[in-house]
Amino acid sequence: MNLSTSYLGLKLRNPLVASAGPMTQTAERVERLAEAGVGAVVLPSLFEEQIRAEADRDERLAEAGTDSFAEAMTYLIDPDASIWPRHYLGLIERAAGSGVPVIASLNGSTAGGWTDYARAMQEAGAAAIELNIYYLPADPVVLARDNEQRYIDILTTVKAVVSIPVAVKLTPYFSSLGEMAVRLDRAGADGLVLFNRFMQTDINPDTLTVSTGFQLSRPAEATAARSWIARLRGQVHASLAASTGVETADDVAAYLLAGADVVMTTSSLLRHGAAHAAVLLDGLTAWMERKGFGDIGECRGLLAPAADAAQPSYGRSGYLSAVEQATRTYAPR
Numbered sequence: 432m433n434l435s436t437s438y439l440g441l442k443l444r445n446p447l448v449a450s451a452g453p454m455t456q457t458a459e460r461v462e463r464l465a466e467a468g469v470g471a472v473v474l475p476s477l478f479e480e481q482i483r484a485e486a487d488r489d490e491r492l493a494e495a496g497t498d499s500f501a502e503a504m505t506y507l508i509d510p511d512a513s514i515w516p517r518h519y520l521g522l523i524e525r526a527a528g529s530g531v532p533v534i535a536s537l538n539g540s541t542a543g544g545w546t547d548y549a550r551a552m553q554e555a556g557a558a559a560i561e562l563n564i565y566y567l568p569a570d571p572v573v574l575a576r577d578n579e580q581r582y583i584d585i586l587t588t589v590k591a592v593v594s595i596p597v598a599v600k601l602t603p604y605f606s607s608l609g610e611m612a613v614r615l616d617r618a619g620a621d622g623l624v625l626f627n628r629f630m631q632t633d634i635n636p637d638t639l640t641v642s643t644g645f646q647l648s649r650p651a652e653a654t655a656a657r658s659w660i661a662r663l664r665g666q667v668h669a670s671l672a673a674s675t676g677v678e679t680a681d682d683v684a685a686y687l688l689a690g691a692d693v694v695m696t697t698s699s700l701l702r703h704g705a706a707h708a709a710v711l712l713d714g715l716t717a718w719m720e721r722k723g724f725g726d727i728g729e730c731r732g733l734l735a736p737a738a739d740a741a742q743p744s745y746g747r748s749g750y751l752s753a754v755e756q757a758t759r760t761y762a763p764r
Contacts (some may be wrong), residue, residue: 432716435499436470437619438693439559439596443470446687447711450674450695451475451536451563454705457756458525464700465529467708472533474526476563477519479539485516515686516548521557524753528557534559540566542584550592552665559596561588563627566670577612583618590619596623598672602629603655612663622697623663623668625656647698652676657689662745664690664735677704680714690732715726 434445449455449464449472460470519535526533535557539545549560564585568578582599589597597619603626605611612623633642653676653718660671670693675694687695699707724730736745 432719434712434716436692436727438471438672439534439598440598440611440670441471441558443532443693444468445470445712445715446581446691446693447683447715448473448534448672448693448710449700449708450697452562452697452701453645454697454700455526456522458522458529460530460705461526461531461533463705464708465531467705468539468712469531471525471531474519474522474533474557476538476732477516477535477548477552479537479541479543482516482545483531498720520551523552523555523557527558532558534561535563536563537589537607538563538565540564540581540586542581542588546585546588547592549589549597553593553595557595559598559621560589560593561598561600561622561624562586563600565627565629566650567629575606579614581607582611583614586615586618586620593744596621598624598670600624600627600674602627603659608659609662609666612669616667616669619650620669621673622692624672624674625659625665626662626675628652628675632644647701648675649698650676650678650682653682653686657686658745660686660691661689663734664732665737677711680711680718682716683711683715683726684730687727687731688734690733690735 436443438446438448441485445468447469449469451473452475452610454464455461455472455474464472465591518752523533523535533556535552537546537549537552537560552560558764562585565583566578574715586599599620599622601608601612601617601623615623628648630643630645633644635642653673656673656675660673663671672695673689674695677683677686677694678699683694695712698710703710719725719730722730
């Protein structure tokens with residue numbers, strides 16, 4: 432059974448990727464994931480705010496002179512100090528010895544000097560970079576095209592300073608997601624990751640407070656990502672990565688049938704541990720054997736519409752069929 436695949440031009444032993452999160456936060460955890468069989472790992476995000484804070488502190492220390500030597504030494508060795516960017520490069524260097532490609536992650540929302548850190552990530556040994564552009568366009572006076580342009584600007588700024596592949600993690604909330612994907616593809620994105628899950632605020636009517644939080648994804652959330660991967664398959668040159676709602680081997684298989692080059696998971700690994708990667712891969716192998724597939728390429732995109740053909744299942748006729756089925760199933764009797 433051949434599970435090998437290609438993502439961002441990287442050769443992977445299989446399409447299962449451990450995505451950014453606590454499970455990839457240390458070199459030891461990355462090693463455990465590699466031993467469990469994942470094809471690649473994405474390290475936790477390094478944030479624009481962290482990079483700017485480190486630069487500001489460097490400047491203050493330089494201005495203070497040699498009297499701040501003791502403070503500077505604490506700054507360099509204290510893992511809890513606001514110098515995570517320096518520790519991040521060490522994490523890349525150590526994790527790169529795990530035997531699987533290590534993808535660094537940059538998280539920001541503006542095109543600025545912080546993106547230069549991508550070069551340091553490459554020099555530390557990152558095989559690729561994933562851009563997690565976490566931006567909620569809440570200002571009603573900013574034009575939609577201006578909001579979209581910041582993605583292009585950040586991508587092209589990073590691409591200008593590195594030679595390794597760069598992927599962009601997308602939100603589903605563009606008015607024309609397909610056109611945005613094509614724009615990023617033409618701007619040089621080597622991969623598109625679908626989808627980013629935003630933290631959402633909520634309101635507690637008992638405490639009269641606004642709450643924030645983050646919940647692990649569930650398989651039901653995968654339908655939007657799968658349908659868009661199927662729509663984009665053949666429309667862009669960039670690799671397509673699935674991210675959201677992966678819990679079982681069937682979820683992995685469904686994403687591959689839609690056309691994903693790789694399938695990323697964080698939530699299932701947090702729920703079940705690094706060893707769950709082996710469970711997913713064993714299940715994927717068993718599924719391929721049952722269906723008569725000997726190679727990942729034989730099933731990838733099998734249920735994606737042809738780029739030059741109509742998309743009835745993914746378009747309005749599919750929507751009408753779903754409404755009719757729901758009406759038959761749930762109509763009062």
